Amino acid sequence: MIETVLELNNISTGYQEKIILDKISLTVKRNETLAIIGQNGSGKSTLLKTIARIISDNSGYINFKTEKIDKLATHKLREKGLSYFVQGGLVFTSLTVKEHFNLAFKGKSKVKKKALLEECYKQFPDLEKLENSLGGNLSGGQRQMLSFAMLIAQETDVWLLDEPTAGLAPKMVEQVIDFLKRMESKKTIVIVEHNDKVVGEIATRVIDLDKFKN
Amino acid sequence: MNYILHIFVLLEIYILLALSANQKVGFSGLLSLAQAVIYGVGAYGIAIFSSQLEIGYWIPFILAIGSCLILGLIFSFIAGKVIELYFSLATLAVQIIFFSVIYNSEFTNGSYGISGIASPNIFGYEINTPLDFSIYAGVWVMTVLIFLKRFYSLPLHKLIKATKDDEIAVLNLGKNPKYYKRISILISCVISGIAGTIYASYASYIDPSSFTLDESILILSIVLIGGSGRLIGPIVGALIYILLPEFLRFLNIPEMIAANMRMILFGLILVLIVRFRPNGILGKKAFR
């Protein structure tokens, strides 16, 4: 069963007057892993931000699953099943690791919460020991792990990942690749990535934005 | 006639205060909430120095302006340490400390204020009547306007403006942004100080109630309403502020209500301006 999960139709987007992406159209099928590559400034992050509705003054339209999401606010997307890994693995500096999860679990049953928390700690055992540390006290790598765990905690099926391996040590990049490989069959992933190795190992399809441009 | 002259003197004082605030806000992007402090130092300076020293008017005048400059150095120190919101809050603190000091100290005679303040004496002619004061203040307004007009054509002024827009760029030119902020603040202080001396001599009585936080907010809003960053802005703002009650009187609104009404209208215009045209109040760096 091949099903279109995400469809961008004739999207032009950017900041204020500056158009960064002009008339982009693309579709993402269920459970594929689409890698978006391109030079710095080619608009990879802008594209993800537009899908996540962080940039909202675009033309064209975006379909997510069965509905248009152009008019939706960012926070609505989570309940539709879309998560977004923010560049640099941003976390809340004043919330503990546990509190991050509690935030992601909001509205879920107790049993469900317990299962999800176990899953998070199973995938990222280090986080269990850091349960009570503030986000602001985590190292760069730990923050990125927490951001990945948040993807699981939110229990969404479509993930937008903005350079999830940027700044990580090679050993940790391997961990990320392993993690994404484990997830790949169950999730639809759109990943913006500089690291060729990551792209090569996980992507089922690659789009080069530089080629799109001309 | 005297009433019109009285209005005129007030207008001139507020033009000076607004020009002073404009130098800080309009050209250096320093949203100070202590505009009334320097004004107060000028006023209290002339009152105290002239009564304590008894050596005519002009030496106390220079001492008063000198005091304003010293305070200006304190403000430039603050501007060098903190920016944006924290600069505003630091100046807010200075405003409240200043009020506390003049309200409680013996040398300012606390809440009773100081009366019998000396008038300027020019070659034996004492400035005394409202007409004298409107001319005297007018001369100061013209002097300041001419000075500013000339100053605006200097390269120094361009660098002051550049510091507001982009401190890093000024730093890259090998110049020290703090220096340009300091110049701007000192010019502003001299102008406010002059306004303070005129007010003290004209009213011949001052008390802390003229130098409150409300007064500071008022001066700042005069500049923002008139349009900051241009020479004409402060003049327009001061005109609106001074003529508004006359307009309300024309509409037959009772005096008691008119005072509040003026502030309500002023507050409203202020909110509308910062709400719809916030750009340009601070430098571009604030909008990245």
Next chain:
Amino acid sequence: MLEIILQIVFNSIVSGIILSLMVIGFNYIFSVTKVFHLAHAGIFTLGAYTFWQLTDLGLHWILASTVSLSIASIIILFIEKAVYSPMTKKKTDSSVTLIASMGIYVIIVNTIAMFFGSENKIVSLSGDTFNIIDVIISTNQIIQLLVGIIIIVIFYLGIKLTKLDLSLKAIANNDILGEVYGINSKRIRSLVMIIGSAFAVIAGILTTIEIGVEPHSGMNITLSAAAVAILVTRLDVKYLTLISILLALFQNTVEWFLNAQWKEGLTFLILLLIILYKTEGLVSYKLRKN
């Protein structure tokens, strides 16, 4: 001497609790919306005057408080939607939003003065006083203390139980990231505006029953609250209450030994030094420096 100290301490706890109400409201609004909401002072006065007017017309105090809270909620929601929220959306600097807030303050206070005049309004519930170990305590102070503590405890437990504290901290920390994790940041902003203003209204009402309120009397207590907000950047009800009581103790001691006006001057002298040398606030999160 001992009874003087006890008296100062007792009075400080009472005024500290009222200050806490202002501090908690101000701090949550500032942290979540980034608006340095000095118009909080106007809401304080507005609440107090509405309460005074309604009880004067013979309304029961419960009804009068409810109506005061409702009116303040509607007004603050209008301010948030018409001014603060659009300004934040345009990424206006906080110092410019502060000016907008001052404009709003001027409008509210002068409107009140225009309709009600400028004299002090007191709602007299009880004039009784009694002594406990040489400390003079008025019934009104007991009411202030109890109501204040109950409100603070309800808020503290309320946000913990509903997990609202997590959303508040998250939005205060990074609103876009909060949105990414499914928090409706606009709703949180409106909510915090309403709750914060309710705190100011209650503080205003509690002040009318003891010393009374005139149109400008909201500003001094709000400035003290602002001072605490700069000192404590951490969103923690316990800390905020503790620091408020300490500040009240400091101010009352100064007031007793010097005079009333120096207390603001000294409070802000300390604040100025803190702004200049420790802008991040004294009680903030202990974060590892990178």
